[in-house]
Amino acid sequence: MKKRVLVVSSANIDFVQNIERVPYSGETIVDYNATYNYVPGGKGANSAIAFARFGADCVFVCKVGADSNGARLKSLYKAEGIDTRFMIEDRENPTGLASILVEKGGKNRIMVFPGANANMKAEDLEDPFTCYPDAVYLQLEIADEAVIEACRLAAERDIPVFVDAAPARFDFPLASLGKVEIFSPNESECRVFTGIAPTNEDSALRAAIRLRKMVDAKYIVIKMGDKGAFMFDGKEYFVYPSENVIPVDTTAAGDVFTAVMTYSYMQNGNIHSAIRMANVAAAISVTRAGASTSIPTLAEVLEYRDAKKKAEAEAEAAGDTENGEADSEAETL
């Protein structure tokens, strides 16, 4: 059944340069093989598009400038089937802009000029909650007061809250989020909040235990890039290996992961299959360039899963036990 997700988050235009390597401080590089592009992005918008492409009824609240970038973004969201009736046009600030440098191998560095995103107000959220969402989905790329108010309004109505903890700021008041269903930072965000870099199972567990003292979350899910995902439910922890792909651009992989995990979990309450599904969606997204341009559909994820199952069955039949063992993972996706 289609569930309604209220995404309260950010929208940006990404100025993306694909380059050989990033410059050192004080260095100028003229990269004659570089390419650049203006791509719709923003952590909130990327997630909203992922929700829509996975079949959710997605209502997106964001603030954009009264400029051509804002208009371009709005028409893209509409074309994706996203409900934009609560999108706000800010007459004082331009649409957010992210400068993204993507190195060979897919790793990126992102600098965000927040623009209208930083001007989202607590009072902007009363109306959007009239859409009766099944869940509220948040990131930390808009004004703190809007994030905190969305949590308050959700708690008042008993609506579950999902938080993709990006981007992280050590002084963000995590306790004011209240009750959260899933709280999901990546490795660097985890380090900012806890002071612990989750580089292996041991450090990830220590970080997750510390995070659970800071946030009242049912599940902590740490995105660990090519090391996969780590989940702690307060009693046990689980590790979910990443899919084996060749990365082109990792931009938006985290946004895709958390949105897909959230929507899958909303549908059947199974956190394990939700994380496996999210791993596949994120893996597909890193094989493609750009933010919104890299987000797969549900059909593409299912197609990937079926092809993987088939390859594993063939390998097993041919006596390749290593691949055969991986079959049980794919089965539960």
Ligand code: RIB
């Ligand atoms: O997570 C990727 C996103 O971060 C980019 O699209 C950029 O806009 C920044 O918000």
